[in-house]
Amino acid sequence: MKLQNVILPGRDPKSRWDVDYENDTINTITPAIASTAPGCTASSSNNPSPFTLEESPDPASLLLPPLCHPHIHLDKAYLLTCNAQHNPRCAGTGPLPEYTDLAPQDGSFKEALEFTARAKQRYTPEDLYLRGSQLLGTSLGQGVTSCRAFVELDHVTGRKCLDAAVNLKKVFNGMVRVQICAFAQDPIFSTGHGEENRQILSRALEECSEGDIEVLGTTPYVENSREASLENIKWAVETALTRGLHLDFHLDYNLDREQSVMTWDVLQVLKEKRWKDRAQPGKAIVLGHCTRLTLCEDEEMERLAKTIKEWQLPVHFVGLPTSDLFMMGRSTSGDRRRGTIQVLDMISRGMDACLSVNNVGNAFTPWGTGDPIALASLGVGVYQAGTEEDAVRLYECVSTRARRAIGLESENDTVALSEGRKGEVLLVRNEQWVGCPGHLGMKIPARQWVSVRDVVWDPPDVGLRQIVRGG
Template sequence: MDPPFSPDRGGDTDQETAKLQLAKGLADKAKHIKSCVLPPRYSDVYPSGHLNKIIRVRIPNQPPSTLWDISIEDGRISSIESYDPESSDHRPLSGVLDGSNRLLAPSLCHAHIHLDKCFLLQDPKYSDLQIENGDFREAMEMTGKAKARFEEDDLLRRGRQLIEESIHYGVTAMRAFVEVDGGVQFKCLDAGLKLKKEFEDRCQVQICAFAQLPLFSSHDSGEEIRRLMTEAAHQEGVDVIGSTPYVEQDEVKMKMNVRWVSMMALFNGKPLDLHLDYFLEEDKQPLIWAALDIIKGRNWMERDGKQITLGHCTRLVRFKEEDWQRLTRDIGKLPVSFVGLPTSDLFMMRTQEMVRGTLPVPEMIKTYGLEAAIAVNNVGNAFTPQGSCDPLSIASLGVGLYQAGTKKDAEILYETVSLRAKAAIGCEATSLNLAVGEPADFVLFNRADVGWRCRKSLVEVVYDAGANRQTIHRGKLTTY
């Protein structure tokens, strides 16, 4: 190997001159190849990077026959004007994206996704771990075995794949759960923080340091998890603190879990995410009442407590009218939001009588005015082997699941994977009407060449979204 170049190294002048000549020759050759041979790049044809304007698009809540031009400044919508074919210049201009009659809508969001245990069923490293029974116990065991083998390279490989695929589907924000415990220590968290940085220009990745295992039911491991979670909660880049009270062995310990983790979130000024009441049995009481009491007992509002997000909560399907009324009263002004996870619930949650259930999210929004969203939860693992990284696939499933097929219902379903999902995790959102000053976070549906089959409204998108999309995050194209 050549010694490192040093300008004050004497006696090698001829060698250096030869090197410089060789470098110049290669540069000339590269210039020649570039000017004669290379095909046009994507960026020569389409604008790349930051956009000033998106022209000729349909937007939600407007007649499909009208087209609009959206101007963007500093990553935000600066004007929305009707498209004028007479005055518009159709030559490809830098920073201008021609929407060609396609539908432009607010971008999508994963309000709840597990970054560290995605694609375990696809990654060759874990090919020996395949589903034999398809139940919750097996999913816990298989994931436990996989976690014992987690290393940075496969955490980054699988996590990167999940974020890339999500961006392709129109996602610009997500809450990513990474587990912290005595086995994985900070491996998942560190990989999550690296990916958050890697994708910061293309997607807002919130990192939730998450205790999936019991904090109190096992003396030694619980103590270690609490020590690690305390350290993680202080760490820069960790946005949210979360835990899973339902894995504790009894109600006393579940309450201890909520007390401990809510204190940790409040103390660190971070949002709280609880995976709660993940069962369906009517004779088993839900923890949500006690959880709300504990949080209120902390004077959450007076102490500037942040968003509280409650995931799963399948037991709430047993609620009667009076329980829902009580829930809205008990929540009061607390910043509580719910995230239903229908694909996981359908696969994992059933009673002995084969009753299945998932949070009735549209009903919670329409009838009780609760903040709620739906999310993908898991991709490619034993908790949820079916499904993709597309939040709209969950909205589409919702049409049948909640019997929500009207235009209004479809719009609510779209919201639950877009602006309501962002609100559920405390992210700034773009409204369906698109208003000046809002973030320029969009998804543009379809290719330009599909004619009448082009999706013209949110209803069509929720019924059948199609896979071909372009994503814009803070005025920047993030898909190529």
């Protein structure tokens, strides 16, 4: 197919290009034949509208790399906002549980864990499939073509969440690349159910078909002692190496200077277990949250970047601002600090980092649509990043950098599209007129998205986004 008269990121926004796109590959990019852009010509004095009403050729669309969720919980999505009981179209899908009683009360992490534990007791296969399909379908409409989907395995859920994810992975094959992370949210080396949780997780890794599970994830900080947390880390690293999996830790989720930074422990274990030499090619490690790092001085952050580079560890950090900002700063002592890792600062220091949504519609994050572009836009304020260069970097954090973090092919982190690039593309369609027929009685020229900064600063409506695949 040929994508005609499009705007390309990193090039003059006034220029227009024709892109020959076949077999999901950009073969050629050539200058488009000159066309007249929509006008905003001043009208005559007897016309009350300051704009001409004559139709013009359709505006050019903006072509971008697609979006990616490098860290999102598939089984916990829309617990509070699915509202299946009130949707007649959900009739016939099987018994659907109700979760409205699990809305946040104090908003604490402890409460979110407790409410989610209650929710897990109500999960049914039909319910997990419905909410998971809603998340993936919504994400696809937003421009997402790949995701790392976390599903919990423990003594409460068994394999229920995993089985639903495997089914959804097949259903969405060819539309969304679903990379399943078998995830231990609960302790696996402490408490009364730790050993049982670990056995269930291990058994699933052994019994699943090849390729169903691609990532192992754990949460060391939920263990009841530092010793158990270290056992958690060591077991996860060794298991991932033995089974040829990517590795993903929820880590350092606090703003407490009295607590040690376990990121250093992870790096030490990775070195001791010889990840660089033993891991299969392309297998990487992701550290999510890590809010404790926001309390580190510049010197320690520089040392962190230097250590990762010298030890040649493929470590990526994923910032999760929507959850972090909601959870942090709830101290009863009056300390109301917020914290989420400084993703752009980490990138400037030479570390690999990106952004993700984490949770949508549950006690961990009851707000937000899960739109990665909206997340990038939030980053402008969170990181006080207002330059055009910042906007481009933030878009990378939900697209190219996010894909590379989960081990998907990416030649580089830039958003620029060049000949030879493989993979889907995201088309942001521009319109001629403001869409308010019947209200104003006149036509108003619509604003145009002609650059990455326009998209990040003012996210386009989902209805203007379209994933394009070259058949």
